[in-house]
Amino acid sequence: MIKPIGFTCDVRFLLKIIGVILGGVASAFAQSPNGATIYAQHCARCHEGDKTGWAPRRQALTKLAPEVISAELHRGFMSKVATLTDEEKRAVTSYLAGKPVEAFRMAALPAPEGLCPAGLAPSDFLSGPRWNGWGIDTGNSRFQPADMAGITADQISHLKLKWAFAFPLAKAAYSQPVVAGGRVFVGSKNGAVYSLDAATGCTNWVYQASTAGVRSAVSIGPRSPSGGFAAYFGDGEGQVHAVDAITGQALWKVKVDNHQRAKITGAVQLYEGRLYVPVASGEEGAAANPKYECCTSRGSLVALDAQTGKQLWQTYVIPSAPRRTRKKASGTQLWGPSGGGVWSAPTIDPKRRLVYVATGNQFSDPEEGFADSVVAIAMDSGKIAWGRKLLKGDFWNVGCISSDKEGCPKGEGPDFDFGSSAILHTLSSGHQVLLAGQKSGVLHILDPDKRGAVIRQVRVGKGSISGGIEWGPASDKDKVYTAVSDRDLNNPEAGGGLIATQIATGEQVWRVPAPKPPCLGEKGCSAAQPAAVTVIPGAVFSGSLDGHLRVYATADGKLLWDLDTRKPFSTVNNVPGKGGSMNGAGPTIVGGMMFVNSGYDFANGTPGNVLLAFSVDGR
Template identity: 50%
Template sequence: MLISTAASVWAQTPDGAALYKENCAACHDAGADRAPSRDTLRTMPAERVLAAMESGPMVTMASRSSTAERRAIAEFVTGKPFGEPLNTRPAAAAMCTSAPGEFNSTAGPAWNGWGVNDANTRYQDAPTARLTAADVGRLKVKWTFAFPGDQSAYAQPAVVGGRVFVGSPAGIVYSLSAATGCIHWFFAAERAVRTAVLIGRIRANGQLRSVAFFGDQNATAYAVDAANGSLLWKKKVEDFPGARVTGSPVVHNGRLYVPVASGEETAAATPDYQCCRSRGSVVALDASTGKQLWKSYTIPEEPLPTKKSPTGTQLWGPSGASVWNSPTIDVRRNVLYVGTGNNFSDPPTRTSDAIVAIDLESGKVRWVRQMTASDAWTVACRLPDKTNCADSNGPDFDFSSSPILVTQSNGRRVLVAGQKSGMVHGLDPDADGKVLWSVKVGEGGTMGGVQWGSAADQSNVYVALSDIGRITLPNTLGTDADPNRGGGMFALRVATGERVWYTPPPGCGERPRCSPAQSAAVSAIPGVAFSGSVDGHLRAYSTTDGSILWDFDAVRSYQTVNGVPGRGGSFNGPGAAIAGGMLFTNSGYVNAGGMPGNVLLAFSV
C-alpha cells in the first residue's frame, strides 16, 4: 500500500546542473588529475557515469548524494537520459499475496525499536531470541530484500508481530513478512529514514491501535498504522535547516520522545557560512495526536552573534550538542538519558559531549555529566580552509551511541556510555551521574571510539571499536578509510570497567574500500555478541572468551525476494535484530570509505 500524501516526494527531480557545479566542477572543469573532462563525459552514456559514482572510482565523492541526485548529475554531464527510469515502487510480485489478517503487535517474539527495551541494552533474552550459542555456527541466509537505487542500508530493522519494519535512504519504510520477506505495505516519508521503527500502542476512539513510529532526515516524526501503513499524523520537530532525526524515537506512557540532531557542522565547511545556530534537543509528543508537549534543548541559551570570521562573515554561538542516539528510559527515576555531541562554534558549553538526564514529564534537565570539555568542531576543522573551525578546535568526541542502563544481579545499576573518544564510562544513575569508572579502549577520533553502540547483559558490556582512519581526498568532503586502522571487540565488567577479554580485528587483506573498523552497533543473546564490520563481515563472538564462533562475509550479489538487484557491503550504523530464531541485519554503508550495498539479510538455522 502506498500512501498518496507522500507519493509526490518521488516525483521531485533534482537540478543536475546545480549539483554538478556544487560537487563536481572543481575537478572536472579544472582538469584535475584523472578527472575526465566535460567533453569526455559527454561521450559516455548516463549509465556509465552513474556506475562510476555507485561502484567505481567516484564512490566516495558521490557518497553524500541521494539516488535521484546521482542520476541527475549523470544525465547532465552526459547530456543523455537513462534508458530506463528509476522505479522504486515495488513490483506486484514482491507483495504478500495472502490476506495479512489482523496485525497483533503483542504476538510472538519481538525486537522493537533500536535497543530492544527501554534500557537500550541491545540484549535479547533466550526465550525471545530462540537462538543459542550452539546454533550460531549453522546460521544461513534464508532470504534477502534489496532497497532499489540505494548505496547504503542504514536503518535498524525491528521485528514485531511476525513482521520486519525497516526504513531506507530513499525514505521508503517497509513492513515485510519476517518469514518470507514479502511486502505487506510500504510508505514514502519526505526524506531518508535512518531510525529504527518502533511499534507502540495508542488509544483511538476507545480502542487500542498498533502504530509504527519513526523519524526522517528532515526532522519529521511520523505515526502510521502498523497494520496497513496509513498515515495517522506527522510532526516537524525542528525547523532549522539541516535538522534531522537520526536517533530512534521511543514511546513511554503515551508519549513519543524524539531526539533531534543537525547537519550544520557539515554546512560549516563553506567559508562564507554563518556558523552556527542550531541546537540539539529532545521533543516530547502526544503519541496519539503528535501534539508537542515539551521541547528540551541541550543548550538552554539561544545563539547570539559572536565575532566576524576572516572573510567578514558573522559567526554565532553557542551551538551544536546534537542528540544522535535513541533515548534510554529510566522508569525508577522518571527520566530519560541521552548522549550529546560536540559544539559547532564557540563558546563551548557544559552540555556538549555529555550524558544528560531529562525529566519525562516536564522536559526539565535533571543533571548533566560532561566527559569532554571545550569540544567545538565542524568539518572545516579537517579541511585546508579552516575559516569555520572554532578557536577551541575540539576533537569531535560525541556520544553518538545510546547510554545503556544495566541492572546487575545484585540490584545495583550502572549507566554505561561509550564515546567517540575511545572511552567507555560507567555512571551511577542513582547519584546524578557520578562517574564510577572510565576505561580507554581505543584512540578515538571523528569516527573513532565507540560509534553506534554496545550491548550489555547483567555482568558485561560488549564493546566494538570503530577508530576508522580517515584519508582526506582533495576537492571533496568525502574521505576514504585506512585499511590498516581500527576495529577490535572488548568485554568489560559492568561493575568496574575491568577488561574481561579483547579480540583483535581479523584485518582487511587485499579487499578494496575496506576498513577493519567495527562501527556498527553490537547486538547480543546469551553466550553470543554480534558485531558487523566495515570490512563487510558479520561476526559472532563468544561472550565467555571472545573467540569468533561464526563469520559471514556479506560482500556478494544476492537474488532477492523483491526482484531488485542486491549486493552486500560494509556494516555500519545499525546492528542485528534477533527474535524468533532469526537474525535480521542491513548490509551496505558507503560513507567514510565503506563498501556500498543495499540489502536486508534474514538468517535462520
C-alpha cells in the same frame, strides 16, 4: 496498501566527515569547463583539500551514476552545504559524471514486487517474539533474552540465508530492523519505510516518508483508545511520523524543530503514551560552505503525545540561544553556541522518571550547556535534572577538514562526541549504572543516583573522528561488549576489535583483535568495527567495515561464526542487491531468525543495499 514512492537521499554520519557523494572523472575537465570552474570554486576546498581523507576524491567515485550525483546536490547532504543554482548543480553534475546530464528530477522507485498475499495481518504486535525500537528495551541494552531470540549460541554456526531484500536506488542500508507480530519494519536511505513478512520477506506495504531518508529504527505501540497499533519513526527532515502498523496508512506527521537543518537519526522511545524524540542537525556539514553563517541549531529532546503528535515540551541541551560571535575573514557572520545534537535513541528510567540522552560535540564556540555529555531530563516536565559533561572544548564542524579551515571554530576539538545511546544497567547488587560509549574510545560508567558522577572510565580504543566507540555497545547480566572503530584511512588493517568488560569492576574479561580484512585492496575495506553490537545468551555479534559479521562466545571471545556479506544477492523483490560495509545498526535476533543490513557508502565505505534474513539451516 502500496503507496506511490520516489527516490530520496539522506546522510547523518557524513555530517561528521564529508564522506558525501561528489565525484567524477578527470577526463571531464575538457567536456564541461563551466562545471570544472564551479567545482574548483565551491567543492575542491573539501574534496581536494581534506587532509583526513574522508571527503572522497574524484578518481574514487568515477562509477557513480549522474542521477546519484544530482540527487545528492538537490536532495542529499550536499543540498545543505552548497549554495548553487539549479543550473550550476547541473553543470557540476555533468563535469563530475563525465557527460552531459538533463535537468534534475526525482527518480521513481520501481513498483514493489514480491507483495504479500492477503490475510497475513497479525492480531497483536506485542505478544510474541519481538525486537522493538533501537535497543530492544527502554534501557537500550541491545540484549535479546533466550525466549525472544529463539536461537542458541550452539545453533549460530548453522544459520543459513533464508531471504534477501534490496532497497531500491540506495547505496546504504542503515536502519535497525524492528520485528513485531511476524513483520519486519525498516527504514531506508531512499526515504521509504517498509513492512515485510519476517518469514518470507514479501512486502506488506511501503510508506514514503521523506525526501531525506529514514535512518531511525521504528517503534511499535498500541493506538489506544481507538485500538490497533502504530509504527512511529523520525526522518532526515526533522519530522516524526505515525502510521498504522497493519496497513501503512498515515495517522499523523509533525515537524519537531523549526530549524531548516534539523533531523532525526535516533529512534523515538515510546513510554506511557508519550514519544521521546531525539533531535540532531545537518548544520555541522553546512559549515563547510564559506558563505554559511555557522551555526544556530541545538540538539534537543522533544516529548509528543503518541496519539495526536501534539508537542508537550522541547528541551535544548544547550539552553542559551545562539548569538552573533565574530566574522570570518571573508565577512560571513558566525554564531554560537550551537551543536550538542542527540544522534541516538533516548534511554528511559522509570524508577527516577528521567530520560537520558547522550549528546554530540559543539558546532561553534563559546562553550555552554551540555555538549559531549550525558543529560538527565525529567520525563514529565522536560526540565534538565542534571548533566554530566565528559569532554570540554570539543568544538568541531566540517569546516575543520577544508583546506583553509575558515569555518572551523576557535579551539578546534577532536570531534569525540557520543553517537550511541546510554545503557541503563542493573547490577546483581540491584544498583543501577549508566554505560556511555564515546568516540574518544572511552566507556564511561556513571552513577544515576549521584547526578551522573563518574564511577570509572575504561579505555577500549584510541579514539578518532570515526570512533572510538561509534554506534554503541551491548550489555548482558554482568558484562558490556564494546566494538571499536579506530579506523585509519591510511592503514586498512588498523582498528577494530571487540572487548568484554566486567561492569561491576571495570576489569577487562577478554579482548579479541580484528582479523586481517579479507578485502584488502578494495575500496572501503577496513578492519574497523563501528556498527552497534548485539548480544544474546552466550553469543555477541559485531559487524565490520570489511563486510563481515562475526559472532563470538560471551564467555571467552572464541569465534563462533564468520559471515561474509560483501557480495551480490538474489532478492525476493527482484531489485539488484549487494552487500558491503557493515556500519550503523547491528543485527536483530528474534523468533529463531537473524536480520542484518549490509552496505554503507558513507565515509568511503563500501556501498550496498541489502537486508539479509537468516534462520537455522534456512528453515
